[in-house]
Amino acid sequence: MLKALKLEPEKCTGCLQCEMACSFENTGAFNPAKSRIKVFTFHDEGRFAPYTCTQCDEAWCMHACPVEAIVLNMATGSKDVLSDVCVGCKVCTIACPFGTVNYEADTGKVVKCDLCGGDPWCSKACPTGAITYVSADESGMERMRAWAQQAPRTAGAQPNPPKAKEVQVFNIPQQGGH
Amino acid sequence: MRHVIIGAGPAGVVAAETLRKLDPDGSVTMLSSEPEPPYSRMAIPYYLVEQVGEEGTWLRKGDGYFESNGITVRSGARVSNVDTEAKQLGLEGGDTIPYDKLLIATGSQPVIPPLPGVDREGVHTCWTLEDSRHIIKRATEGARVVLIGAGFIGCIILESLVNRKTRLTVIEQQNRMVPRMMDDRAGGLIKRWCQDKGVTVHTSTTVKSVDEGSDGHPLAVSMDNGESVNADLVIVCVGVKANTQFLDGSGVKTDEGILVDRYLQTSVPDVYAAGDVAQGLDFNTGEYTVQAIQPTAADHGRLAANNMAGYKLKHQGSVNMNVLDTLGLISTSFGLWMGVEGGDSAELYDGDRFRYINLQFQGDVLVGGSSLGMTEHVGVMRGLIQSKVRLGHWKDKLKNDPTRIMEAYIACTQAIGHNARVLTA
Structure with a gap:
């Protein structure tokens, strides 16, 4: 079963251990600037949000690549950059609407999350469980539910709290009852 | 069902692959006017x-990729006419190819300005692999190269010419570099960046003619400022135009490119168009324009193929966007980067460090942006831009610091707010 990174910002303390682990695993150095997962800070709200590639199904980056340097990893479902094929044209960096494919000037290539080949170090390094590697179905459903809860409402609209509603109870006959 | 695709660029290749998946019983034939395997101009x-060999430019890498996927590629096949009544193509040399569904993905070709001497030996466009082979031969260390036009293509090959250690002069008619992609401030920074790297840049300057050179250089380029510069190689990059000449008499209507509807179908049933040759819907303006960019070509190819295979898919419009690396200075532009009437903008400019970002809003929605x-x-x-996310109070935050676009996106689209707690409750 395909797994995905489940990101839960409300559990993130902004410790950046994911960025340290990611950069070390992928470049051999502790250098958050090279991390493929980033923790975004919202200081005025006291919040942190880890964010990285969602490995989308019809990946924009993959379809936009002119030299077939971004390919589907059949084992993990991730979209991987083949750095020996990548020419560094950067079209994928503007095609990705999530901003999670980035160009690195020192290598002349683009980089993105590849789930560390199915054993993502960010989730192993996270001490608070804000990043977990779980069944893809589960992470998608919960993400949708959480988003639905805080969807922006048009100006002036009232929030829509659950209203008292008549609950229908169906009396299901008990099997083998009296 | 016989699917025929004219053109083997990104739009054609994506369409061929999509057709192969959606219509496994049909035949897919792709015609390329060039002798090479399908390759990427990018x-x-x-x-x-x-940095890469010729095979590094190929759109698909595996040996026999197209054959093994049931896609017939005919290289060096130039279409001379399209008979939409009889549903068949005529090739130069006399062959005919019948079709049930036709996709025109013939792309564009460089415009050659009507300059005296533009037909001299050593004057090249930079568009095909064949052009590149000529350029590689002449752009040797110390060679004098004149680049006419500092648009997107001119700027993107500029770095290659500098890295080949040529002595480069760039001449642009408009007042700045990449005028159709960047505004005055960003275009000005790119010019200064290039000059700092030893490139001679003339803006607001028109080329008058290409003449015979002196001091052992075969060519000389005369400008309207009275100057003339010797050259061993002249590269003309003044723009491109859609390849539609072969459609004369076919009934397929054209304007700037081929006119298409929301399903990428042309004015003639069963004839579709995609990529640089198609005048498709622009996401931001709602108008039909030729965008001539790689991501739009790939979008068009996939959409057109769906519709050809009978799976109706409506085009929602493509966002115009570009990314450019000019000698290591990277610039991008998206959507309505030049702004809209009655709109609002945010800007941060640090000329000394060559940093720039400009965001354009309509109400509290981002409609365009550019960066350097x-x-x-x-x-x-x-x-x-494409999700039309309402930024709410994040618009003000972006006006204070436009570099926080990623935070704005996450805050406005991801569950990081108070309600996210329902997850853990």
């Missing part, structure tokens, strides 16, 4: 500096 700058010297998370500008 990779040419990297071929020019020999930024490589982190630039794609999110596309995301914010």
Whole structure:
């Protein structure tokens, strides 16, 4: 079963251990600037949000690549950059609407999350469980539910709290009852 | 069902692959006017500096990829006419090819300005692999090269020419570099950046003619400022035009490119168009324009193929966008980067450090943006534009600090707010 990174910002303390682990695993150095997962800070709200590639199904980056340097990893479902094929044209960096494919000037290539080949170090390094590697179905459903809860409402609209509603109870006959 | 695709660029190749998946019983034939395997013009700058070989420019890499996927590729096949009544193509040399569904993905070709001497030996466009081979031969160390036009293509090959250690002069008619992609401030910074790297740049300057050179250089380029510069190689990059000449008499209507509807179908049933040759819907303006960019070509190819295979898919419009690397200075532009009437903008300019970002809003929705010297998370500008996310109070935050586009996107689209707690409750 395909797994995905489940990101839960409300559990993130902004410790950046994911960025340290990611950069070390992928470049051999502790250098958050090279991390493929980033923790975004919202200081005025006291919040942190880890964010990285969602490995989308019809990946924009993959379809936009002119030299077939971004390919589907059949084992993990991730979209991987083949750095020996990548020419560094950067079209994928503007095609990705999530901003999670980035160009690195020192290598002349683009980089993105590849789930560390199915054993993502960010989730192993996270001490608070804000990043977990779980069944893809589960992470998608919960993400949708959480988003639905805080969807922006048009100006002036009232929030829509659950209203008292008549609950229908169906009396299901008990099997083998009296 | 016989699917025929004219053109083997990104739009044609994506369409062929999509048709193969959606219509496994049909035949897919792709015609290429060039002798090469399907390749990407986007990779040419990297071929020019020999970072990749010719095979590095190929759109699909595996040996026999197209054959083994049931796609027939005919290289060197130039279409001379399309008979939409009889549903068949005529090839130069006399062959005919019948079709049930036709996709025109013939792309564009460079415009050759009507300059005296433009037909001299040593004057080249930079568009095909064949052009590149000529350029590689002449653009040797110390050679004098004159680049006419500093648009997108001119700027993207500029780095290759500098890396080949040529002595480069760039001449642009408009007042700045990449005038159709960047505003005055960003275009000005790119010019200064190039000059700092030893490139001679003339803007607001028109080329009058290409003449015979002196001091052992075969060519000389005369400008309207009275100057003339010797050259061993002249590269003309003044723009491109859609390849539609062969459609005369076919009934397929054209304007700037081929006119298409929301399903990428042309004015003639069963004839579709995609990529640089198609005048498709622009996401931001709602108008039909030729965008001539790689991501739009790929979008068009997939959509057209769906519709050809009978799976109706409506085009929602493509966001115009570009990314350019000019001697290591990276610039991007998205959507309505020049702004809209009655709109609002946010800007941060640090000329000394070659950093710039400009955001354009309509109400509290991002409609355009451009950046210079930024490589982190630039794609999110596309995301914010195309999803029309209402930024709310984040618009003010962006006006204070437009570099926080990624935070704005996350805050406005991801569950990080108070309600996210329902997850853990």
